[in-house]
Amino acid sequence: MESRRRTVEAAEARPGPRSRDRTVRHMYKRMFFHVKGHWALMLLALVCLVANSLLEFVIPQLTRHTIDRVIPDGDTGALAWIGAAILGTALLLGLFGYLSSVTMATVGQRAVYDLRNELYRHMQSLDMAFFDRNRTGDLMSRVTSDVNMLQQLVSSGMMQILTDAFTFFAIALYMLYVDWQLTLLMLATFPLMLYTTRKFSKRIRASFKTVQQSVAEVSNHLQDTLSGIRLIKSFASEDYELERFAERSETNMKANLRTVRLRAIYEPVIDLLNYVGMVAVLIFGAWQTIRGDLTVGAIVAFLAYLRLLQNPIRHFSRILNTIQQSAAAYERIVEVLETKPEVVEKADAVPLPPVNGHIVFRGVSFAYRPDVPVLRDFDLTIEPGKVTALVGPSGAGKSTVAHLIARFYDPQAGSIVIDGLDLKDVALKSLREQMGVVSQDIVLFNGTVRDNIRYGKPEATDDEIAAAARAANAHEFIASFPNGYDSEIGERGVKLSGGQKQRISIARAILKNPRLIVLDEATASLDTESEHLIQEALSRLLAGRTCLVIAHRLSTIRSADRIVVMDGGSIAEAGTHEELLARNGKYKKLHDLQFPQEEAGDSPAG
Ligand SMILES: Nc1ncnc2c1ncn2[C@@H]1O[C@H](COP(=O)(O)OP(=O)(O)OP(=O)(O)O)[C@@H](O)[C@H]1O
Numbered sequence: 001m002e003s004r005r006r007t008v009e010a011a012e013a014r015p016g017p018r019s020r021d022r023t024v025r026h027m028y029k030r031m032f033f034h035v036k037g038h039w040a041l042m043l044l045a046l047v048c049l050v051a052n053s054l055l056e057f058v059i060p061q062l063t064r065h066t067i068d069r070v071i072p073d074g075d076t077g078a079l080a081w082i083g084a085a086i087l088g089t090a091l092l093l094g095l096f097g098y099l100s101s102v103t104m105a106t107v108g109q110r111a112v113y114d115l116r117n118e119l120y121r122h123m124q125s126l127d128m129a130f131f132d133r134n135r136t137g138d139l140m141s142r143v144t145s146d147v148n149m150l151q152q153l154v155s156s157g158m159m160q161i162l163t164d165a166f167t168f169f170a171i172a173l174y175m176l177y178v179d180w181q182l183t184l185l186m187l188a189t190f191p192l193m194l195y196t197t198r199k200f201s202k203r204i205r206a207s208f209k210t211v212q213q214s215v216a217e218v219s220n221h222l223q224d225t226l227s228g229i230r231l232i233k234s235f236a237s238e239d240y241e242l243e244r245f246a247e248r249s250e251t252n253m254k255a256n257l258r259t260v261r262l263r264a265i266y267e268p269v270i271d272l273l274n275y276v277g278m279v280a281v282l283i284f285g286a287w288q289t290i291r292g293d294l295t296v297g298a299i300v301a302f303l304a305y306l307r308l309l310q311n312p313i314r315h316f317s318r319i320l321n322t323i324q325q326s327a328a329a330y331e332r333i334v335e336v337l338e339t340k341p342e343v344v345e346k347a348d349a350v351p352l353p354p355v356n357g358h359i360v361f362r363g364v365s366f367a368y369r370p371d372v373p374v375l376r377d378f379d380l381t382i383e384p385g386k387v388t389a390l391v392g393p394s395g396a397g398k399s400t401v402a403h404l405i406a407r408f409y410d411p412q413a414g415s416i417v418i419d420g421l422d423l424k425d426v427a428l429k430s431l432r433e434q435m436g437v438v439s440q441d442i443v444l445f446n447g448t449v450r451d452n453i454r455y456g457k458p459e460a461t462d463d464e465i466a467a468a469a470r471a472a473n474a475h476e477f478i479a480s481f482p483n484g485y486d487s488e489i490g491e492r493g494v495k496l497s498g499g500q501k502q503r504i505s506i507a508r509a510i511l512k513n514p515r516l517i518v519l520d521e522a523t524a525s526l527d528t529e530s531e532h533l534i535q536e537a538l539s540r541l542l543a544g545r546t547c548l549v550i551a552h553r554l555s556t557i558r559s560a561d562r563i564v565v566m567d568g569g570s571i572a573e574a575g576t577h578e579e580l581l582a583r584n585g586k587y588k589k590l591h592d593l594q595f596p597q598e599e600a601g602d603s604p605a606g
Pocket residue numbers: 132368369374392393394395396397398399400401
């Protein structure tokens with residue numbers, strides 16, 4: 001019971017909404033961790049950015065010199081030098097600007113590359129329960145668009161903030177030195193700006209989060225409908241899907257507009273506060289100049305510095321967007337990164353030695369969702385080297401038994417023991433490497449026929465691949481393709497029939513040569529020819545191994561060594577085909593439903 005509670009809690013464990021400031025801090029820390037390896041590039045970018053700030057400082061000084069010295073002295077000779085100095089400074093500004101942009105983009109791209117790989121690696125390490133809970137399109141958008149969002153932060157936002165802070169403090173200090181009263185007057189608007197920024201950043205982040213969620217919804221919809229396009233067309237439900245897609249797009253549009261509106265208010269408010277500062281400086285500065293306390297050049301330079309000082313603030317209002325947008329995306333990334341798999345390998349897990357395949361379920365109870373039990377106090381023994389078939393009505397829990405053997409999930413009570421070792425004590429890889437699953441949902445990846453068969457044994461030679469294909473009755477049709485084993489499968493490749501796909505998946509399992517086979521039998525009825533070829537391929541695959549066959553059609557399992565009839569998550573009866581027929585129980589009923597003509601009792605031999 002205790003372990004069940006733990007699993008349920010873990011299943012629901014998702015990071016709660018963390019405090020916003022904490023997210024931003026956390027995000028910076030983690031992103032810094034990712035860029036740490038590129039410190040030389042970061043340093044170069046930082047040097048360029050600081051050089052830029054210093055150079056920006058020079059131009060107002062040259063203006064001041066021109067107004068206060070060159071013009072009163074009538075020194076026309078100096079004008080050319082001043083012009084050249086300003087142009088030279090501008091050229092250097094351009095050069096450093098270029099260098100800093102390129103280096104920062106490089107660091108940003110690399111950090112994103114690392115983060116994206118980390119996220120994908122973590123997703124691969126998560127268990128099936130995680131993938132049951134999350135939708136594919138949503139996960140895809142986390143790895144693509146959310147990670148991209150962070151790239152912006154690293155390549156522009158992070159450094160910009162550092163240099164802006166540097167520029168701001170350098171100029172503020174200089175201005176305090178030149179005229180502290182004027183500077184303090186101007187800085188008086190800053191608390192107001194900070195207050196406004198805080199207020200807006202909370203709202204902007206919340207609205208960005210809605211935007212990212214709506215992107216995920218669009219992505220989910222696309223994933224579902226494009227992969228199920230055949231179904232949509234066969235139901236002629238294009239208009240319905242279009243309407244649903246338009247709804248999701250509209251949510252996305254509205255969410256975007258909401259953020260735009262927030263920004264559209266925030267930026268002018270900050271600009272207005274900037275102008276208030278400028279007006280104060282202009283009036284008070286002009287008054288000082290009239291009184292002769294300040295030169296005209298000094299007030300012009302002061303106003304130029306004021307603009308420079310306001311630049312970081314204006315930037316900040318833009319960066320704030322990037323930060324809030326990134327923080328919203330980051331929260332979605334961290335939700336995945338902080339999810340702990342429920343099925344974890346013990347630190348001292350032992351590699352499973354080559355198995356015989358003696359599998360025992362002892363008092364196993366299991367539920368995908370806490371309130372819907374699937375297996376109840378379930379006992380089952382699978383004998384090594386034998387074919388055990390599971391039959392029973394849909395939803396009885398047959399596939400669940402197979403999932404538990406592969407340890408896709410852990411039972412909440414009871415234990416599963418393989419050759420005397422508890423599954424939980426065994427290294428996952430060593431277990432799954434010895435298992436072959438041939439399922440009714442055949443998954444073939446984009447790539448060649450050869451790649452797809454070789455998936456079971458990456459180091460296999462071409463001869464081994466061909467031998468496996470022959471054993472799976474697949475060689476002939478593969479050889480008839482113009483490119484043979486090098487034919488591409490998938491969207492732009494050859495189209496395979498259901499039976500052909502199945503034979504390729506059997507070849508893949510034969511090549512892997514596992515000790516344990518789980519066969520989740522196809523429900524789709526094939527033509528007799530295909531059916532025969534597949535049955536032949538399967539009997540070669542099953543020979544000499546421990547096999548669990550999840551059977552939907554009783555015709556294929558008559559010769560099984562043991563047939564287990566499941567109903568409502570437990571075993572109703574078990575025995576051979578003949579024994580079960582003789583018992584006249586559930587199996588007999590299922591049998592009569594499928595073969596009404598044999599009811600008289602003349603069942604064919606298996
Ligand atoms: N990933 C899942 N998340 C939640 N519930 C699930 C999941 N997979 C299966 N179930 C539920 O568990 C129960 C048993 O499912 P299971 O697939 O093991 O049955 P089955 O006997 O193999 O059925 P079928 O013959 O239709 O394939 C069903 O009620 C099903 O709805």
